Amino acid sequence: MPDMDSVKQSKDYYLDIPQNMAAFFLKGSGSLGWGMENRLARIFNPTSGRTVMLAIDHGYFQGPTTGLERIDQTILPIVKYADSLMLTRGILRSLIPSYQNTPTVLRATGGISMMSAELSNEQLAMDIEEAIRLNASAVAIQVYIGAKYESQTIINMTRMVDQAMRYGIPVLGVTAVGKDMARDARYFRLATRILAELGAQIVKTYYVDEEFDTVCSACPVPIVMAGGKKLPELDALTMAYKAVQEGACGVDMGRNIFQSEKPAAMIQAVRSVVHNNEKPENALDLYRDLK
Numbered sequence: 001m002p003d004m005d006s007v008k009q010s011k012d013y014y015l016d017i018p019q020n021m022a023a024f025f026l027k028g029s030g031s032l033g034w035g036m037e038n039r040l041a042r043i044f045n046p047t048s049g050r051t052v053m054l055a056i057d058h059g060y061f062q063g064p065t066t067g068l069e070r071i072d073q074t075i076l077p078i079v080k081y082a083d084s085l086m087l088t089r090g091i092l093r094s095l096i097p098s099y100q101n102t103p104t105v106l107r108a109t110g111g112i113s114m115m116s117a118e119l120s121n122e123q124l125a126m127d128i129e130e131a132i133r134l135n136a137s138a139v140a141i142q143v144y145i146g147a148k149y150e151s152q153t154i155i156n157m158t159r160m161v162d163q164a165m166r167y168g169i170p171v172l173g174v175t176a177v178g179k180d181m182a183r184d185a186r187y188f189r190l191a192t193r194i195l196a197e198l199g200a201q202i203v204k205t206y207y208v209d210e211e212f213d214t215v216c217s218a219c220p221v222p223i224v225m226a227g228g229k230k231l232p233e234l235d236a237l238t239m240a241y242k243a244v245q246e247g248a249c250g251v252d253m254g255r256n257i258f259q260s261e262k263p264a265a266m267i268q269a270v271r272s273v274v275h276n277n278e279k280p281e282n283a284l285d286l287y288r289d290l291k
């Protein structure tokens with residue numbers, strides 16, 4: 001039954017207050033459309049503008065990586081501390097409860113193993129309909145700038161960007177480094193910028209001690225820092241601290257969290273650095289308190 005009474009009695013049109021048109025909070029992300037921005041806002045905390053993404057996708061080419069042998073035992077208890085979870089569709093379907101609410105970033109490339117002579121020979125290993133079926137908040141594509149299959153991996157990414165744009169799904173471009181390649185700011189400026197120019201809405205890269213701020217500055221979309229090999233906790237927290245202070249919009253860390261002696265304490269310490277700008281020494285104290 002239409003409620004004519006309440007329609008007749010209009011209350012207040014707030015004629016003196018302009019409609020709020022707040023700009024989207026992530027760098028380079030203000031013209032992407034509502035669905036994609038909404039997915040990005042699930043991954044990145046709108047208050048801090050940053051994310052703690054927990055990367056557990058290593059098995060896609062390494063098999064049961066140390067710390068990930070039993071994801072149900074080691075990772076499920078700490079998922080609640082992550083802003084987003086980066087993983088493969090196989091682990092998502094087989095081990096992550098569908099009622100959990102942490103946004104997911106699904107790895108969508110593969111085709112090699114750690115036994116392969118040429119790691120860069122990756123292909124697209126998932127299509128966008130699968131990402132939609134699994135309610136992914138983003139998909140991740142690995143790109144090997146300067147490696148033998150550079151072009152193939154770049155085209156993997158641009159194909160996925162084209163597919164994902166149709167449905168408002170962000171693509172995380174992952175800068176992968178071949179075995180012999182130098183990891184310096186010059187390389188990462190080149191790699192991150194190429195990924196952003198070719199359509200990635202988020203770019204993941206490694207930290208470098210020199211000029212990491214220039215890598216972030218030259219990349220027009222948010223950068224998240226990969227953790228790399230396991231370091232002592234203070235070193236990992238220092239690296240995360242420097243990365244966000246120098247312009248990264250968060251971290252996409254794996255081994256430095258799940259290979260820590262106390263992963264739950266470590267991810268909370270990383271959160272304090274990323275979201276609260278906590279100094280590494282204070283974050284280490286938090287880690288020790290929570291251990």
Ligand code: R5P
Binds near residue numbers: 058086253
């Ligand atoms: C490598 O297999 C994946 O891309 C990881 O997601 C990435 O390396 C981040 O994990 P970690 O912090 O362990 O380097």
